[in-house]
Amino acid sequence: MKKTKLLVCLVLMIALLLPSTAAFAKVTIMTNDTTKVGWDDFLKLLSEGSGVEIEAITSPSNPDDRVAKMTTILASGDSSVDIMHINDEMVTQFMYADFLEPLQGDVMRPEVAGLFNQDFMKDRYMVGDNIYGVPCYNGMITLWINEDFVKSTGLAIPTNQEEFEAFIKASTDEAAGTFGYAGAWEHTYSFNEIGIFINLFSGDFFNWKDAKTQAGLQFMYDMANTWKVTPLSQLAEQYEPMNQKFIDGKHAMEFMWCGVINDFIESGVYGEDKIHMITVPTFEVSTTFMDAWYYVLNAGSQNKEEAKKVLEYATSPEFELAYLELTGNPPARPDVLAGETIQAEKYAPWHEMIKALNEYNEKSVLHGRPMVPATMEYISEVGTIFQRYILNEVTLDEAADLQLKAYESMKP
């Protein structure tokens, strides 16, 4: 009896120790969207639309863990994952490392690629003539204003640099703890705003000696130190606590990703008479950044033909609208964003955001964020030097020298 029990235990142990015999799928996709409500329906649509059987694997939502895991898979030549869902930072890192399959030959053919934002494509997911991804959506950093400050100052919504300056100065009451402008200037978060202000002055992010680039930095310095219209404490600020203060009415304006609209709606502060998006004022130019998450193809994939069918479907309006429903993120194709289908009742929760983004598409210059292959190291370094400049530890010229040195050591 004892021997029989032992035998049963041994068989069970061996069964468990055998390699997993999970059903083999044609194409494996790794994404964190699997944790979203509605994912099963979305996957079904993706599978039926592309005519390919798809297995989904959940990727970490934590950026560091996601980068570590995906880099290990790609660097080892592992083919267990065909399609990965990655962001701007990762696509930059991976395309320069030759981990990804170029797609311009079959998926992003000229007639398809032409449907996407061309400036952003060149900035973000092209190297030479190679296109390395299919954007699932295009978000934008948009300018938000609290209408209470417009009423209390009696000023109009700013449309140019002078009005912007006047508005943030008039909105500031340091004693009451209210400021005209707020930014997340923590050393890894400040990167986006540094880029935006440099672009507003038509500067060049990688040419720190350029007078217009320095004008952008000087403007940020003046906001924090000379005019004191933005709190120095925001050097430790990330998006969530900054947003909470914005919702609480502590700040008059902030740059923030368009997806934050849902937070404002949930908090009951969204509306034309409360917090809403405005067009970026024209300094030398009206401009802001776009971002995206992409489906990319593992260069080591053994199922490239099947995977390309999935990626091809991801370029379609049906996919982009389904993705909007799943994640609340706006379509990457401007024609879909401005089209009639998206005006249907089922997309009503996003109509306000879509309207504002269409205005951005029409009135502002949209860029991808400037990145180098060692993305996170560079972002961190740029932010650290910027903080030292704002804290008067280095002069503008010294900061520019340090930024240039950092870029030279990490450029592709």
Next chain:
Amino acid sequence: MVFGIKKKNLPGFLLRWGLTIAICFIIILPLWWIFISSITPASQLYKTPIDFFPAGANFDSYQKVFTQLHIWDKAKNTLIITSIALVSSILFGMMAAYAFARFPTRGLKIANMLLLFSSMIPGIVTARSAYDFLRAAHLLDTYAGLSIMYTSAILPFSVLILMNFVQQIPVSIEEAAEVDGTNFIQKLFYVMLPLMMPAIATIAIINFISCLNDLFTPLFFANRIETLSIGITTVPRDNTYDVPWDLISTMGWIIIAPIIVFVLCFEKQIMEGIMAGGVKQ
């Protein structure tokens, strides 16, 4: 007399209890903070000052985590892998500890040192080579592969504790068993194993906690087999730039709670086993 304590003993009493309360506070405050973050509505998470007894507390985050993160599947995987790793580490650990303690040859001494040395190498250093090895052996993303990785991580500590424990068991007991006619295997499993039970109980408890906490191994070496610890790094985000602290705190609490219960239940055995295995007489 104050509170039934002599006046001359009062400073010592106050110091002792003051330190105890301070240390408890330092330990419990973060746990309480994690808990209230898990039941505070997301829109109130960044309120200042922090509300340590939040109004409108609810368990929506728990519901979200259980429905969207498939917690039961993760718990099942954790249980399977942890059980195999615990049994393996005890079995191999006991045999290795006995060999190292009773047959201190030069070769075994070196082997013992190498085993202990291996535990000092950070996992990230060997991650890539381990990944390539598991992939070549078709063990990547399998229960077997994960069990091997978990076992290799906890084995050095198990051997260390068990070896010190074996060294304190008198050899005369084994000699008496030999006189009674036991062979080597019988001696190991019928004489030594029961005597090692207190230390085995201790390493089982500590290794269980280590396995439960291990994020690195399942993160790197599995895609489809997810454990509880992975849940904390896969919590759904509404957008890329927000950190869902409510869900992270919820997942953290789901992992922490069983460990707290476990330690409260087996605190005595853990301490006794460590003292017995960790102190040389």
